Amino acid sequence: MEGALTAVSAPALRGSRCPRCEVAVYPADPACPNCGGPAAPVRLSGTGTLWTWTVQRYAPKSPPYETPEDGFRPFVVGYVELPEGLRILAVLDGVRPEGVRIGMRVTLAAGAGVPHARPAGVTV
Amino acid sequence: MSGAGAADVLVCGVGITPFGRSEATGLDLAAQAVRTALADAGVPWPRVRAAFGGSDAAGNADTLVTRLGLTGIPFVNVRNGCATGGSALVSAVNAIRSGAADVALAVGFDKHPRGAFDPRPADWGLDEAYGAEGLMVTTQFFAMKIQRYMHDHGITARTLALVAEKAYANGARSPHAWRREPLDADAILASGMVNDPLTRYMFCSPGQGAVALVLCARSVARELPAADPVALRAAVVRSRRFGSFEVFSPWAPGGIPTSVSADAAGAAFEEAGIGPDDIDVCQLQDTESGAEVMHLAECGFCEHGEQERLIAAGATAIGGALPVNTDGGCIANGEPIGASGLRQVHEIVQQLRGRAGDHQVPGGPRTGFTHVYGAPGVSACTVLTR
């Protein structure tokens, strides 16, 4: 079912959504944090807008931070607002700090670790 | 609880230690603060009927009885993150209001290692990847919250710098403060970006310190001819509701975030029967400059966005229309988690007594407010009157 789709686009984030109060959450949670009722799995949209952001200018404490082999470089982190009505914490790739704007359109994908986003229209 | 009943709790004694680094342990500091508060009230330790206290990382408050005297009273340990001091205070207030004790102690203390707080993903229910990829950093959250707020409400980076400039100016006038060197806004802006838009000198640091308060029922005050009491009209602790934006969140709900600070402040003003417009001097959580800006509005002291004009005009300085963080706040005092909330109350008590020395607000302030906010979405507020 999903093989054909994921072959052509980045893997979608898997969240959950409460059928009663329509609250969507990430990562998936069997219970709704708003009403406590049961929530169902949902594949979240892969495109949204940047709600807020900052730059991590210094190397975080290690552990838990795993410094890249070629050394620490400042990176952008932010919350991406999705049409499902939630904001997801993600590392923002493919843009320099000077180019980041609240409201910019970004794509968002699941990977091995935390969600990663990049400006919409920029290919990997 | 009626307003008259709430007013029947008095702060009769306060004690504070220096907040700069020293060799003393957290419990050493706590014992020193308690002895100072008892002496300030003129109350001997055996007259205390109940005690509540705690630290986040410096030991159990109830072990203080071995230093203060084994009088057999109930001594409850409180460990409630950034609301530790506030929760100890609320417990002491409730002990007096209920009649369980007519003299009660609240004590908060801490001593943290140098550098940032050091959270682990598992303790917060998060996947290890959030730590491995560098997202378990508290300063990122504060930066992202004020970044959005600046966008929505027209606050500039210069205003953030002016908040810190005021903190260092007030710290220079406060004997117990850790940072006592004035620093101007340009130097603060140039001190190195930590997490945009926040620079190094806009942040407080983990530190050490202890504060103790002796609370009494009004009926006890006549026993204490030397005491100089201030009425504690409200003491409130709240936890977050759904929709709030908090540290270490992999996601947050859409819409305008709810505010636990607004909830706690509103409840405190309702309990006290007065409002933000009636307050002469206040203490607001200033983990970093942006927090003070946002909390001014969240606690009801101005509209969102008004801070840009108010702060530039000096309204929040000592001598302004609403002096904020007159002892230098967390930025100048550091943040020993367990002690911070009670430091704020100590400062307001001294201001209302007219005993704040070089950082005294002129004109005889008669009403004060304190506000703590911290992880994971807790807030504690008090209202005090002369």
Ligand SMILES: [Zn+2]
């Ligand atoms: Zn629900």
